Every structure is written in C-alpha cells, then in structure tokens.
Amino acid sequence: MHELSIAQSILEILNRSVPNEELGNVRTVNMKVGMMAGVVCESLEFSFRALVSGTPLSAASLSIARVPFRIHCSACDRTSPTQHGFALCPHCSGTETRIVSGMELQVVSIDLCEPVLETS
Amino acid sequence: MSILTIQRKVLEKNDEIAARNRELFARRGLFVLNVVSSPGSGKTSLLERTIATLRGKIPLAVVEGDVQTDLDAQRVARYSVPVVQIVTNGGCHLEAHLIEDALASLPLDSVKLLFIENVGNLVCPSNYDLGEHMKVVVASTTEGDDKPLKYPGMFHKASVLIINKMDLVPYVNSRPDILKSNALKINPSLKVFEISCTTDAGIPEWCAWLEQQVSYIRAEDNAG
Numbered sequence: 001m002h003e004l005s006i007a008q009s010i011l012e013i014l015n016r017s018v019p020n021e022e023l024g025n026v027r028t029v030n031m032k033v034g035m036m037a038g039v040v041c042e043s044l045e046f047s048f049r050a051l052v053s054g055t056p057l058s059a060a061s062l063s064i065a066r067v068p069f070r071i072h073c074s075a076c077d078r079t080s081p082t083q084h085g086f087a088l089c090p091h092c093s094g095t096e097t098r099i100v101s102g103m104e105l106q107v108v109s110i111d112l113c114e115p116v117l118e119t120s
Numbered sequence: 121m122s123i124l125t126i127q128r129k130v131l132e133k134n135d136e137i138a139a140r141n142r143e144l145f146a147r148r149g150l151f152v153l154n155v156v157s158s159p160g161s162g163k164t165s166l167l168e169r170t171i172a173t174l175r176g177k178i179p180l181a182v183v184e185g186d187v188q189t190d191l192d193a194q195r196v197a198r199y200s201v202p203v204v205q206i207v208t209n210g211g212c213h214l215e216a217h218l219i220e221d222a223l224a225s226l227p228l229d230s231v232k233l234l235f236i237e238n239v240g241n242l243v244c245p246s247n248y249d250l251g252e253h254m255k256v257v258v259a260s261t262t263e264g265d266d267k268p269l270k271y272p273g274m275f276h277k278a279s280v281l282i283i284n285k286m287d288l289v290p291y292v293n294s295r296p297d298i299l300k301s302n303a304l305k306i307n308p309s310l311k312v313f314e315i316s317c318t319t320d321a322g323i324p325e326w327c328a329w330l331e332q333q334v335s336y337i338r339a340e341d342n343a344g
Binding site for chain 1: 121122123124125126127128129130131132133134211212213215243244246247248269272273276304305306307308309
C-alpha cells in the first residue's frame with residue numbers, strides 16, 4: 001500500500017508547479033500509469049482525495065491513462081505488447097528484449113478552471 | 121479551462137535523492153545491493169551467511185529496513201559489522217531519503233560492500249530507487265514457484281534472483297526449475313543462484329560472484 005506516498009508525491013508536484021493562488025483552480029491532474037508500474041489506480045485516487053480534502057486543492061481529482069506493457073526485441077526488431085509482464089518476444093521467443101512502455105508513473109498535465117496568471 | 125503541461129515523474133524527488141546516493145557510492149567505490157523479497161523468504165539469513173563467508177575478505181556494512189523492531193540489526197550485529205536499523209513505523213518500503221540519512225551513521229571510509237535489506241514486500245519497494253547498483257530478489261522454495269508470475273514488477277527491476285531454502289525442496293510442492301523458468305519469462309537477463317542458508321549450499325558461488333562485482337567497482341574507482 002504505497003499509493004498514499006505516491007499521492008503525497010503528486011501533491012508536492014502540484015504545489016511546486018502551480019502558483020499558490022491558483023491551487024483552488026486545479027480540477028484535473030492528468031496522469032500516465034503503466035500497466036506494470038505496480039500501482040493500484042483506485043487506491044491512488046482514494047489516497048489523493050483523502051489528502052486534498054479540506055485543502056485549496058479539494059476540487060482536484062486524478063485522471064489516469066493506463067499505458068500497455070510493451071517490449072522491443074533486438075533479435076527480430078519488433079515491438080509487441082505482451083501478457084502478464086512477460087519479457088520474452090512473442091514472435092521469435094528472443095530473450096534480448098527491453099521494456100519500452102508500461103512502467104510509467106507520470107504527471108502529464110494539469111487542467112485549471114481559470115487561466116494561469118502571468119507571474120511577471 | 122487552461123492546461124498546464126508539466127511531464128513530471130511522480131517519484132522524481134525520490135529519484136533525485138537516489139541519484140545523490142549513487143554519486144556518493146561511486147565516489148567511495150562502494151558496491152551496493154538492495155535486497156528485496158516477501159516477508160520470511162530468508163533475506164536476513166542470506167546476509168548472515170554472506171557476512172560469515174566474506175568476513176575478513178571484503179569490508180561490508182548493512183542497512184536494515186523493517187516496519188517495527190531492530191531484531192534484524194541485532195542478528196547482523198553479532199557478526200561485528202556496522203549496521204543501521206531503519207524502522208518505517210508502518211511504511212511498506214524504504215525510500216532514498218531514509219538511506220541518505222542512514223549513510224551518515226555508517227563508517228563508509230572502511231566499507232566496500234553495502235547491503236540494504238528492504239522491508240519484506242514484493243510490491244512497493246520495486247518503485248523506489250535507493251541509488252543501489254542492483255536489486256537482488258530472494259524467493260524461497262516454500263513460497264511456491266509461481267511468485268514471479270504473480271509479482272512481475274519486482275522481477276523486472278531485479279538483476280539477481282536468489283532461490284533460497286533449496287534444502288526444503290523434498291518437502292514442498294514447488295519446483296525450483298519452474299520458479300527459475302517463470303522468473304526468466306519476466307526477466308530473461310536475471311542472474312540466478314540456488315542457495316540454502318541452512319546447509320550453505322550455493323553460498324560459495326554467491327560470495328565469489330559478490331567478490332567479483334566488488335573488484336569491478338574497485339577497478340573503476342582506480343581508473344577514475
């Protein structure tokens with residue numbers, strides 16, 4: 001259950017990226033979470049809601065796009081999604097593979113209900 | 121509605137501190153392993169047998185992570201090696217800043233090999249880089265041979281798999297060859313050792329490999 005500490009890290013990113021007076025305008029935090037990132041999205045959303053409750057960010061929620069797990073095989077030079085996190089090439093059974101997606105844990109963008117004020 | 125595009129890794133702060141730890145390890149010529157597993161697979165027993173074998177050959181130190189108690193640090197301290205216990209008070213994994221703090225209490229000048237024993241948990245510790253060179257995942261024969269399939273995240277991130285409790289194979293239903301082939305489906309580049317901390321089977325091979333890794337680090341250090 002490390003989703004609470006991940007939610008805490010998301011809050012820190014919001015606090016660093018959005019000017020204080022704009023925090024109340026944050027509506028949606030758009031995220032990419034890989035299928036093999038080891039994160040339970042429902043728990044992450046629950047933890048985030050619990051942390052922002054009663055704060056200027058209380059109107060904010062997470063919007064999570066799941067990213068499929070894919071590997072690239074250097075033997076046959078193909079990129080393929082695989083089931084269950086298998087890293088064997090499904091075409092040639094090659095073992096010289098690398099993971100190209102599915103491990104992401106990223107904040108991509110933040111939707112605010114008002115334009116961000118110019119700080120100059 | 122306006123959109124602020126930021127593209128930030130959620131755990132960037134942890135990763136920054138992990139990078140600082142990694143720099144410190146490189147500067148000191150330390151080889152660092154992050155040992156992970158489910159609870160009860162034998163991480164501490166593995167460290168005890170490893171320390172007993174390498175004592176006098178490689179100066180080493182240990183950081184222990186547990187949810188409660190310093191029982192593991194007490195076990196390791198019996199071998200007269202520097203050890204620091206981190207008690208997470210409920211936290212299910214170690215984070216890079218906890219390691220950074222713990223390093224301050226260790227005599228790093230005289231150490232070449234550092235073991236970090238993570239909290240027993242096959243899920244959460246996989247997300248947190250501590251600055252280590254490699255993750256070593258321990259899976260014991262009593263846990264069943266399907267663990268790599270059920271917890272692929274940890275096996276993706278690990279470089280070494282230790283199959284522990286080989287002496288119990290006659291008494292359990294799981295098969296180490298199947299455990300190994302399942303792990304290699306998830307991560308074909310895993311280096312695998314089959315070990316018993318009770319009979320010491322496999323311990324010499326594991327320790328010889330460790331000595332080799334430490335010598336590579338020294339070589340790099342001298343070259344720099």
